[in-house]
Amino acid sequence: MRIFIAIQVPEGLSDVFRRLQKALPRAGLILPRSFHLTLRFLGEVSEQEVAGIRKALRQVKVTPFSLATGSLGVFPSASFIQVVYAGIVGEGVRQLQKSVDAALQGIGIPVEKEAFSPHITIARVKSMEDKQAFATAVEAMPMERHEFAVRTFCLMKSSLAKGGAVHERLEEYG
DSSP states (O other): OEEEEEEEOOHHHHHHHHHHHHHSOOTTEEOOSSOEEEEEEEEEOOHHHHHHHHHHHTTOOOOOEEEEEEEEEEEEETTEEEEEEEEEEOSHHHHHHHHHHHHHHTTTOOOOSSOOOOEEEEEEESOOSOHHHHHHHHHHSOOOOOEEEEOOEEEEEEEOOTTSOEEEEEEEEO
C-alpha cells in the first residue's frame, strides 16, 4: 500500500487552488483532484507496517495552529520543473512534522534526508517546452494570502491512476 501523512486542505482553500489551476497553461500538466500538505511520504509499505504506523501516529498530539499560503513557485528548478506549488508559512507545521518524524523513528522509520519544505502541490508537470517562461509566469501569478486552521492530520493512501493519484483517508489524528 502506498501511503503518506498529510494535513488536508479546507474546502474553501481547495476552491482557491482549483481557480489557480485554471489560470495555468494547460500543456503537459497533471492537476490534482484534492489538495493536502504532505508531512511525510512513506511510499509502499505492508499492511503490517501500516498497523505500526497507525499506532505510532496516535501518540502525536496536535496543538491547533494556523497556516497561511505564501507565493507560488516551481521545483526542483526552472530548468527541470516537476511541481507547481503554493508555499505555506507558519511555524506550527514544522513542529507537527518533527513530532510525526519522532513517532516514526520510534518504530524504526528513519528521518527524511531532505529538509521539510511546507507546500501544497497545485500541478505536476509531465512535459513542458519552454520551462523558463512557464516558471516565470507561475512565479508572477498573484497569490492572495489565505489563512487556515489546523487541528488534525491524516494517514492517507495513494493509488496511482491514469488521471493522477487518488487519495483516501485511512485515519485522522488530533
